Amino acid sequence: MVASLHIASPETRVGHDVMDGLVALVSAEGLKPGDRLPPETELARRLGVGRHRLREVLTAWARVGIVSRNKGAGTVLAAPITGRTLALPLAVTLEAESLLRTLAVRRPLEIEAVRLAARDAAPTSRDRITARMLDLMVIFDGGGDWRAADRAFHAAIHEATGNPLFGQIIGQLQRAFDEVYATPFGMPQLGSSTIPMHRPLAEAVVAGRADEAADWMARILEDTEAAARAVMEGHR
Amino acid sequence: MVASLHIASPETRVGHDVMDGLVALVSAEGLKPGDRLPPETELARRLGVGRHRLREVLTAWARVGIVSRNKGAGTVLAAPITGRTLALPLAVTLEAESLLRTLAVRRPLEIEAVRLAARDAAPTSRDRITARMLDLMVIFDGGGDWRAADRAFHAAIHEATGNPLFGQIIGQLQRAFDEVYATPFGMPQLGSSTIPMHRPLAEAVVAGRADEAADWMARILEDTEAAARAVMEGHR
DNA sequence: TTATTGACATTGTCCGACAATGAGCGAGGC
DNA sequence: GCCTCGCTCATTGTCGGACAATGTCAATAA
Numbered sequence: 180m181v182a183s184l185h186i187a188s189p190e191t192r193v194g195h196d197v198m199d200g201l202v203a204l205v206s207a208e209g210l211k212p213g214d215r216l217p218p219e220t221e222l223a224r225r226l227g228v229g230r231h232r233l234r235e236v237l238t239a240w241a242r243v244g245i246v247s248r249n250k251g252a253g254t255v256l257a258a259p260i261t262g263r264t265l266a267l268p269l270a271v272t273l274e275a276e277s278l279l280r281t282l283a284v285r286r287p288l289e290i291e292a293v294r295l296a297a298r299d300a301a302p303t304s305r306d307r308i309t310a311r312m313l314d315l316m317v318i319f320d321g322g323g324d325w326r327a328a329d330r331a332f333h334a335a336i337h338e339a340t341g342n343p344l345f346g347q348i349i350g351q352l353q354r355a356f357d358e359v360y361a362t363p364f365g366m367p368q369l370g371s372s373t374i375p376m377h378r379p380l381a382e383a384v385v386a387g388r389a390d391e392a393a394d395w396m397a398r399i400l401e402d403t404e405a406a407a408r409a410v411m412e413g414h415r
Numbered sequence: 416m417v418a419s420l421h422i423a424s425p426e427t428r429v430g431h432d433v434m435d436g437l438v439a440l441v442s443a444e445g446l447k448p449g450d451r452l453p454p455e456t457e458l459a460r461r462l463g464v465g466r467h468r469l470r471e472v473l474t475a476w477a478r479v480g481i482v483s484r485n486k487g488a489g490t491v492l493a494a495p496i497t498g499r500t501l502a503l504p505l506a507v508t509l510e511a512e513s514l515l516r517t518l519a520v521r522r523p524l525e526i527e528a529v530r531l532a533a534r535d536a537a538p539t540s541r542d543r544i545t546a547r548m549l550d551l552m553v554i555f556d557g558g559g560d561w562r563a564a565d566r567a568f569h570a571a572i573h574e575a576t577g578n579p580l581f582g583q584i585i586g587q588l589q590r591a592f593d594e595v596y597a598t599p600f601g602m603p604q605l606g607s608s609t610i611p612m613h614r615p616l617a618e619a620v621v622a623g624r625a626d627e628a629a630d631w632m633a634r635i636l637e638d639t640e641a642a643a644r645a646v647m648e649g650h651r
Numbered sequence: 652t653t654a655t656t657g658a659c660a661t662t663g664t665c666c667g668a669c670a671a672t673g674a675g676c677g678a679g680g681c
Numbered sequence: 682g683c684c685t686c687g688c689t690c691a692t693t694g695t696c697g698g699a700c701a702a703t704g705t706c707a708a709t710a711a
C-alpha cells in the first residue's frame with residue numbers, strides 16, 4: 180500500500196499529488212527522522228514538478244512539524260511518515276478571554292487522558308510517569324524552572340494513553356496558550372501551587388485508580404485556571 | 416492594537432511578516448467573510464514582496480480555511496480575522512485503529528460541550544438546538560441522508576457553548592474521520608441507531624440538565640464507536 | 652592541533668512568462 | 682423582452698531561471 184499524506188481541506192487539494200509522490204519517495208528512500216532529504220532541485224526533478232510547487236508542499240510540512248528546513252543546510256525529516264499521516268490544520272480565533280477557552284478545551288482532554296492512562300498504560304509507561312514526576316519534584320523543591328519538567332511529566336501521561344492524538348492536541352493548545360500568554364505578561368511560574376498535586380496524581384495513575392487520578396487532574400486544572408484568571412484580572 | 420496571525424511553529428516563522436502585513440491590510444480594508452481579496456499581483460505589490468512569497472501565505476491560509484482560493488475567480492475571505500487568530504497545525508499518524516482514536520478524543524470533547532451548552536447556552540441557542548433536532552428527525556423519519564442535518568445539530572450545540580474551540584476541533588476530527596473512513600468503505604449511514612437518541616439529548620440540553628445530557632451524548636458516542644468497530648471488523 | 656577562511660551547497664526570494672479556468676458581457680435567436 | 686451561447690478578460694496555478702542569504706565542510710596557516 181502506498182502511503183498518502185494530505186494537508187488540505189476537502190476543497191483545497193493543493194499539491195495533493197506532489198504530497199503523495201513525496202511520501203512515496205521518502206518511503207522508498209527509507210528515510211527516518213533526522214535524515215536529510217535530497218535538495219529541492221533534485222526532489223522537484225525526480226517528482227517531475229517545478230521547484231515552487233514542491234516548496235509549497237515542503238512549507239506545509241514544515242508548518243505541521245513533519246520536516247525542518249534550514250537555509251544553507253538542507254531539509255531534514257523531523258517526524259516519521261509511516262502508513263497514513265493526516266494533518267489537521269485548524270485556525271483558532273483568540274479573542275478577549277481566549278486563553279481561558281484553551282483551558283476549557285484542555286480540561287476534558289487532560290482528564291480523559293489520565294483516565295485512559297490509569298486504565299491502559301503499559302508497565303514501562305507507568306515507570307516513566309513515576310520517573311518524570313520525581314524529576315519534577317526535585318526541580319520544584321530546588322526552586323528551579325519546572326516548566327519543562329512539567330511538560331515532560333504530562334507528555335509521559337499522554338504517551339501512556341496509547342493515543343498520540345491526546346498529546347498532539349493538548350500540546351498545540353498549550354503552545355497557543357504560552358505564545359499568547361507568556362509574551363505580554365512575564366508569566367514566571369504560573370500555577371506553582373499545582374505542582375505538589377502532581378505526586379498523588381502520578382501515584383493514582385500508576386496504581387490504576389482512574390477516578391482518583393481524574394479528580395487530581397481536575398483540581399490541578401482548576402487551580403491553573405484560577406491563577407490565569409487572577410493574572411489577567413491584575414493586568415487589565 | 417495591530418492584529419497578528421501566525422501559522423507556524425515557534426521554529427518555522429516562515430512568512431511571519433507577510434502574514435502580519437496581510438492581516439493589517441485585510442483589517443484596514445474592512446474586509447468581511449465573503450468579500451473578495453485584491454488579486455495576488457496587487458497584494459504582493461502593496462505588501463512589497465514577491466508574488467510567490469505572498470502565495471505561500473495565502474496557501475497556508477487556505478489550508479486552515481481562512482480564505483478560499485478559486486482559479487479564474489479570485490480569493491475570498493472565508494473566516495473573520497478579528498483580533499488574534501492562531502493556527503494549530505496537527506499532524507496525525509493514522510494507523511490501523513486510528514479512526515477509533517479520533518473517536519476517543521472526540522468523546523470527552525463532545526461530552527464536555529453538551530455539559531457546557533446545557534449550563535451556559537443563551538435562549539436563542541437553545542431554540543436553535545431544538546430547531547436543528549426537529550430538522551434532523553424529519554429527515555431521518557423520511558429516510559433521507561441525515562448526515563448534514565446531524566452535523567448542523569451538533570454544530571448548534573458547539574455554538575451554544577460560547578467557546579468556538581469546541582466546534583473547530585471537533586469539526587476537524589470529524590473531517591479526518593470522514594476522509595479516512597468514507598473513502599475505503601462505502602459508509603452509507605454510520606450510526607443510524609443513534610439518531611433517535613438525539614431527541615432526549617436535545618431536550619436535556621435545552622432544559623439545562625447537564626448530567627443527563629452528558630449521559631445521552633456518551634451513549635450516542637458509544638454506539639457510534641461500536642458501529643465503526645463493527646464495520647472495520649467486517650472489512651478486515 | 653586548532654583557529655581561520657574560503658569555496659561550495661542549499662534554501663529563501665524575486666521576476667517574468669504562460670497555461671488553466673471561471674466570471675462577466677455582448678451578440679444572436681426565440 | 683428574455684434567454685442562451687460564445688467570447689474576452691481577469692485571476693489563480695505552474696514553470697523556469699536567476700540571485701541573495703546562510704550554513705557546511707574542507708583546505709590552510711599559525
